[in-house]
Amino acid sequence: MLSLILPTFNEAKNLPVLLPKIEAALQGVPHEVIVVDDDSPDRTWEVAQEMGQHLDDLHVIRRVGRRGLSSAVIEGFLSAKGAQLVVMDADGQHDIAVIGKLAKAVQDGAGIAIGSRYIEGGSVGKWDERRHTLSRIATKLAIALCKVKVKDPMSGFFAIDRDLFQKIVTSLNPKGFKILLDLLVHLPRGIKVVEMPFAFAERLHGESKLSRKVQIEFIEYLYDVTFGKYIPLVFVKYCIVGSLGVIVNLVAYMLFAQFARGGGELSVLGFGWSVIGAIEVAIVFNFLLNNLWTFAHVKLKGIRAVTGFLKFNAACLFGALANYAVSSYLFAFGMKELVAVTVGAFTGVVWNYTMSRLFAWKA
Numbered sequence: 001m002l003s004l005i006l007p008t009f010n011e012a013k014n015l016p017v018l019l020p021k022i023e024a025a026l027q028g029v030p031h032e033v034i035v036v037d038d039d040s041p042d043r044t045w046e047v048a049q050e051m052g053q054h055l056d057d058l059h060v061i062r063r064v065g066r067r068g069l070s071s072a073v074i075e076g077f078l079s080a081k082g083a084q085l086v087v088m089d090a091d092g093q094h095d096i097a098v099i100g101k102l103a104k105a106v107q108d109g110a111g112i113a114i115g116s117r118y119i120e121g122g123s124v125g126k127w128d129e130r131r132h133t134l135s136r137i138a139t140k141l142a143i144a145l146c147k148v149k150v151k152d153p154m155s156g157f158f159a160i161d162r163d164l165f166q167k168i169v170t171s172l173n174p175k176g177f178k179i180l181l182d183l184l185v186h187l188p189r190g191i192k193v194v195e196m197p198f199a200f201a202e203r204l205h206g207e208s209k210l211s212r213k214v215q216i217e218f219i220e221y222l223y224d225v226t227f228g229k230y231i232p233l234v235f236v237k238y239c240i241v242g243s244l245g246v247i248v249n250l251v252a253y254m255l256f257a258q259f260a261r262g263g264g265e266l267s268v269l270g271f272g273w274s275v276i277g278a279i280e281v282a283i284v285f286n287f288l289l290n291n292l293w294t295f296a297h298v299k300l301k302g303i304r305a306v307t308g309f310l311k312f313n314a315a316c317l318f319g320a321l322a323n324y325a326v327s328s329y330l331f332a333f334g335m336k337e338l339v340a341v342t343v344g345a346f347t348g349v350v351w352n353y354t355m356s357r358l359f360a361w362k363a
Contacts, residue, residue, distance in 0.1 A: 002031040003082030003162075006090040007072035012042040013205035014091050019051055019058065025096045029103075034314065035090070036061045036076040038068070068155075071174035077165055084109070086159040087179070088115075092204035093125075094157040100161035101196055111164045111191035113185065114150060116267045121197030122152075138218060145225055146184040148193045153181045156200065164191065173221065175297065177214050185225055196344030237294040238353045245286040247347045253278035253341050268332060275327055275341065279320050282345070286352075287360075288310045295361040308360045315355030319348020 004022065008015070015035070022033060037045035037060065045062040052058040061075060077085050084103040090092040098115050105113035116122050118139065124132060135154070142153040158180050171186040172179070184193070224233045256277045260270035287309050291300055300308035327344025331337055 001082040002026070002029060002084050002086060002099075003077075003080035004031060004033045004099060005073055005076035005080065005085065005087040006033065006035045007069050007087070008037045008040060008044045008048070008090045008331070009067075010034055010040045010044060011037075011090040011205075012040065012044045012047045015047050015051065017204055018090055018092055018096075019055065021096050022099070023055065025099060027362055029100060032057045032059060032081060034059045034061065034076045034080060036063065036072040038066065038072060039064045061253070068175060069177040070172070070179040073179045073211045074169065074172060074174055075136060076337055077160075077162075078169070079160045079197050080162070082085070082160050085162055085165060088157045093201045095198040095201070102157075105194050105196065106159045109192060110194045111161050111187070112180075112193045113159045114152055114155050114180065114193065114195045115198045116150075116152035116155060116195035117194050117198065117200050118151040119197050123199045125200040126202060127200075134356045141222055141320075142178070142181050145181070145222070147187050147189065148184060148191070150184065150193055151195060153184050154178055155180055164188075173224070175217065175221075178218065178221070181221075187237060197327065209215065234294060234357075235353060238290065238356070239349065240296055241286055242346075242349050244289065245282045246342065248285045249278045249282035249285040250338065250341060252281040253338075257337070266337070268328075271331055271337065272324070278341070279323055283313060283316055283320070284309075285315075290356070291359075295356075298361045300361065312356060315359045316348065316352045317332045319352040319355075322347045322351070 004026075006015075006018075019033065031057070035045070035048040037048065039045065039062060040332070045060055048058065048060040052060055059079075061079060063072065063075065066072075073087050076087070084106045086099055086103055088096075088099065094115060102113040102115060117124050124135065127135070139152065139154050146153050156178075160183065165183075167188070168183065168186045171181050180230065187193070220233055223236070253274050256274035257266055257271065258276050260266060266274075288332070290312075291308070323344040325344075326347050327340045330340035330343060335343075
């Protein structure tokens with residue numbers, strides 16, 4: 001049996017066109033189609049449910065509060081009944097005629113069969129030069145991570161053996177949009193992988209999901225696979241935010257110190273209050289950016305964001321005290337004020353990160 005997974009987000013106009021074509025292409029082939037929708041604003045899930053009343057082999061999973069292509073595909077695969085698991089986009093860009101060929105290749109012994117744009121007979125269609133260039137760069141980077149030689153590890157159109165998927169599913173990263181690359185990275189040795197050509201078509205309706213956020217997530221994934229076991233990505237992101245926080249700290253300090261001087265010399269007391277004010281401004285900045293980016297996977301919202309901010313302040317208390325103590329000590333003994341503030345700002349980074357993970361953002 002073949003299980004076809006269609007991960008969707010805002011594809012309400014495309015499903016009525018795509019599903020009848022799929023049914024016609026798979027006529028006589030035992031199959032099921034599983035639409036996994038991330039609670040689309042255009043109510044794609046509702047369109048799929050209505051069509052499911054007339055199609056016995058169509059099933060719908062509506063995911064509320066969960067987003068992401070990779071996690072949608074994983075969830076669809078886990079709910080599937082077929083021995084051959086196939087995934088394709090629901091926007092009409094993948095060649096329906098190739099579905100059966102991919103499944104047949106897996107049935108005949110391949111672990112994974114890929115619909116490829118980069119082998120003879122395949123193409124990327126009418127992409128502009130910018131997208132073509134970005135795709136070539138991303139593909140070359142992805143190939144370097146794969147355990148097998150393939151031409152198109154970034155394809156979103158492929159089939160995999162159910163038993164093979166079950167063996168490696170716990171190793172997969174549900175974040176991101178390139179599930180095939182993740183499968184190839186974690187593929188056991190000796191597994192046969194084949195590629196079959198297809199021509200990438202134009203979208204039927206709607207807009208491309210290839211956003212700036214998706215591109216950043218891909219870069220993060222490359223880092224995580226390559227260096228993440230040595231230095232966790234979340235710590236690197238925390239340090240980047242902390243470094244930006246140092247700049248915010250310095251700018252805030254200069255503004256507060258300018259006010260405290262009042263046209264004269266800066267007193268030790270005025271310096272101290274300026275440092276305290278700058279620290280709190282930096283804490284607010286760091287919390288907001290960490291919540292939006294560093295800890296986006298456990299992002300705090302509503303009242304949890306308020307309590308999380310309070311916890312973050314408490315977690316940073318000792319770091320802030322160390323910041324204040326070090327910078328004040330250095331300034332009192334003659335170090336230039338900006339140097340003193342900079343050294344103090346870097347003092348509590350590791351402490352703040354550890355406490356943030358334990359108290360503010362619990363994974």
